Amino acid sequence: MASLAGPRVYSCSNCRNEVCLHDDVISKAFQGRNGRAFLFSHAMNIVVGPKEDRQLTTGLHTVADIYCRDCREVLGWKYERAYEETQRYKEGKFIFEKSKIVKENW
Template sequence: MARRLRLRFTAKDGYGCGRCSAYLCDNSDVISRAFHGKHGKAYLVSRCFNYYFGPQEEKELITGSHIVRDVFCSCCDRYIGWTYDFAYVEKERYKVNRFVLERQLLRAIKADATTGLPAAGNTSQQ
């Protein structure tokens, strides 16, 4: 069985898994908050931590045909969004190798300015 790499929280505000709070991305990684997923609002992010991929699938999305893979939390195996592997439409290729994380499945994480760790009681579901 493959061993999963899990990164610990950094000293930045960001988003974690809504189930287990595993750190997924920094606020600075969010490219757009105007995306939509299966569960409503979603964020396009440039990088993600503590995840693994599902198999590639070709899907017809609102913006055209894409080859995508579902993305799961590496700590609790919960579905958290998807990543784009290929876009057939030229103007949609900016999404390739980026992640769409579903907002309803995330937890906002605020860093404590003194320790750089999540502040006690300061992880909230938004």
């Protein structure tokens, strides 16, 4: 018998709080602070920290760290503003560090 599969989600690797959906992955070719990272269009069950300007590999961006709502683990950041025209597609999107999330319901 086939089982009904729910949405494939990623959870916080620390407390297993669901934080993003696989369907919202834009790219898996990003670099985080500690290795590979994924760019997502949406996030859930997170807290967005204060905005700050950060010099990243692709130039200057205004970003805000994102934290798991339950355990407060830093999971990545949200792009608030991109100063270069070619990077504007990132605005409002989320970076999740691959090492900070785990697959659930796959």
